Amino acid sequence: MTAFQKLKIACILPVYNVGKYLEETLVCLEEQIYKEFKVFAVNDGSRDNSLELLKKHAKIFPNLIIIDQSNQGLPGARNSALDAIETSQEKFDLIAFIDSDDLYAKNYFEEMVAPFENEEVDFVSAGWCNFDLRGKEKTGTFPPEKFSFSSSDKDLVDHIFQLNKWSGHPAVCKALNNKIFRAEIIKGSRFDVSLKSCEDQDWLIPQLKKFRICATVNSILYFKRRRSSSISHLNANWQTELKTFKKLYELPSLQGGYVQTCLKNKLIEGVWNEFSHELEKSEKTPLLKESYNIVRNFDSEGLTNKQRKRLSILKLGKTITAVYFRLMPKKKHNPKDSFK
Numbered sequence: 001m002t003a004f005q006k007l008k009i010a011c012i013l014p015v016y017n018v019g020k021y022l023e024e025t026l027v028c029l030e031e032q033i034y035k036e037f038k039v040f041a042v043n044d045g046s047r048d049n050s051l052e053l054l055k056k057h058a059k060i061f062p063n064l065i066i067i068d069q070s071n072q073g074l075p076g077a078r079n080s081a082l083d084a085i086e087t088s089q090e091k092f093d094l095i096a097f098i099d100s101d102d103l104y105a106k107n108y109f110e111e112m113v114a115p116f117e118n119e120e121v122d123f124v125s126a127g128w129c130n131f132d133l134r135g136k137e138k139t140g141t142f143p144p145e146k147f148s149f150s151s152s153d154k155d156l157v158d159h160i161f162q163l164n165k166w167s168g169h170p171a172v173c174k175a176l177n178n179k180i181f182r183a184e185i186i187k188g189s190r191f192d193v194s195l196k197s198c199e200d201q202d203w204l205i206p207q208l209k210k211f212r213i214c215a216t217v218n219s220i221l222y223f224k225r226r227r228s229s230s231i232s233h234l235n236a237n238w239q240t241e242l243k244t245f246k247k248l249y250e251l252p253s254l255q256g257g258y259v260q261t262c263l264k265n266k267l268i269e270g271v272w273n274e275f276s277h278e279l280e281k282s283e284k285t286p287l288l289k290e291s292y293n294i295v296r297n298f299d300s301e302g303l304t305n306k307q308r309k310r311l312s313i314l315k316l317g318k319t320i321t322a323v324y325f326r327l328m329p330k331k332k333h334n335p336k337d338s339f340k
Helices: 019-030 050-058 071-087 108-117 153-161 200-212 227-250 257-281 286-295 305-314 317-328
Strands: 009-015 037-043 064-069 093-098 121-132 146-152 179-182 213-225
Touching: 009 019, 009 050, 009 071, 019 050, 037 050, 037 071, 064 071, 071 093, 071 200, 093 108, 108 121, 108 146, 108 179, 108 213, 108 286, 146 153, 153 200, 153 213, 153 257, 200 227, 200 257, 227 257, 227 286, 257 286, 257 305, 257 317, 286 305, 305 317
Parallel strands: 009 037, 009 093, 037 064, 121 213
Antiparallel strands: 093 179, 121 179, 146 213
């Protein structure tokens, strides 16, 4: 066994009222081929049998560490796990984010650890697909090589925003649950506990400047459960996405860089969706006014053709934009287009 195969992984597993699915996830972890890991499971004030299931599995799975706390939300649960990992007497080389209702292939850790043989690699993403009671969702085509690498600043950002060569790649998304990070790179970072959604993007995007190389494993290793509540959750959260893009766009540390250009595209998309929502629901939102005032001053540099067209319409003013929306055939917002 080579040195890199002995890297120790700390898994962050937030748990909240997932008793119906949790056991499947725990079994996936227990059956991993690669054994050098521990799971920091944070029971975040569950009111179902989640804590009982964790205790049951801890008796047969010594690598499972339970943190029981009152409900603090997903960001608070992850922060508690990070606190425990960073103050542990045991040294962990890698940090993995796991979702408590999703499934992972038995070789997930084995395949994900391999690219870290290159000491320049700071995080690795796995190929993933959605699944529900009907089965696994079809995915795009993988490149022929086992791993793909992003080794320039622009390419790293493209990877996260799914742009250029990464557009449609089945291993890229902006969520964290298909990723493992080198622990020393993200040490001290924490999640914003005020957020109810978009925690992943809010945490990840400002840290892009820290990373040197990321790798993708070109095979499906992570299976994301699509529940009936998932669609409504996404529908309710595009306003939060817009708020997050606005916050990140205005961060001093991201000013003038390629990340800000990508966020500019996302802000235009968010304002466009919110404008459509406001007209459909006949309700005024301060968020739209604030974001619209930012977007109307954008130039077209770095924009996609789609967002360039939308910007030109938005700049004509709210009245003309409203007329445009009313004349165009109505298109229902598709939550699958949201920030994954």
